[in-house]
Structures are given as C-alpha cells and as structure tokens.
Amino acid sequence: MKVETLAQLQKLALEKKSVTCPEFHCFSGRIPAAFAINFQGTLLLQLFNEGMYVYKRKKEDTMAWVCDKCGDISHRPYTSVSDTPCDHCKDGTYKLPLENL
Numbered sequence: 001m002k003v004e005t006l007a008q009l010q011k012l013a014l015e016k017k018s019v020t021c022p023e024f025h026c027f028s029g030r031i032p033a034a035f036a037i038n039f040q041g042t043l044l045l046q047l048f049n050e051g052m053y054v055y056k057r058k059k060e061d062t063m064a065w066v067c068d069k070c071g072d073i074s075h076r077p078y079t080s081v082s083d084t085p086c087d088h089c090k091d092g093t094y095k096l097p098l099e100n101l
Contacts, residue, residue, distance in 0.1 A: 003052040006037070006044070013037050018055035021047050030055045065094035 003009055003019055012019060012033035019036055021027035027047065039047070065074050065084070069092025076084070076094070086092040 001054045003054065004048055009033055009037050009044075009052075012054060019052050020055045021050065021052050023050040067092040068095050069093075 003012065009019070013036075015033075017033050018030045019033050020030060024047065036044075036047075036052075063075070065076050066072070067074075067086040067089060070086060070089040072086055072088035072092075072094075074087060074094055083093045083095070086094060
C-alpha cells in the first residue's frame with residue numbers, strides 16, 4: 001500500500017507499523033512510521049512523491065509446533081492446523097506447546 005498523506009502515516013504510526021522508500025538508498029530499509037512522521041515536511045513531501053510504502057515482511061511469521069509423541073519441533077505458520085501428522089515419527093501429531101500441557 002502506498003502512503004500518500006500525513007493522515008495515513010499517522011495511522012501507521014499509531015498501529016506501530018513501518019514504512020519503506022525504495023527510491024532512496026538511506027530509506028530503503030524498514031523505518032518505523034512513528035520515526036518517519038517526525039521528518040521535516042519538505043523531506044516527507046519528497047518521500048510521498050517518490051514512493052513511500054507500508055513495509056511488509058518477506059517471511060511469514062512462524063511458531064514452534066511440538067509433536068505430542070516424539071517431541072519433534074516444526075516451525076510452521078501461525079495459521080497451521082493443529083493435529084498435523086508428525087514428519088519425524090509419523091505416529092504423533094503437531095500441536096501448539098500450550099496444548100501439550
């Protein structure tokens with residue numbers, strides 16, 4: 001999503017999001033929106049015109065899922081379905097660590 005106004009940047013800052021400006025080498029990485037909103041107006045205008053975008057992670061967030069039989073740990077997306085068959089022992093199923101307590 002392209003950021004084009006101060007209102008959009010303020011909303012991103014309140015949501016604790018980050019932005020990126022690929023056209024500018026020094027701003028091509030991840031910049032917290034709460035930091036960027038404090039830039040001088042002339043710089044913000046230039047960044048808006050050249051292209052400021054909401055930063056998206058390249059890798060999906062994962063968490064450790066644990067096999068209920070052998071204890072094998074598999075890093076899978078948060079959205080994975082519980083009771084997925086274990087890749088290691090084939091008898092157990094992966095569960096979230098809290099489900100194993």
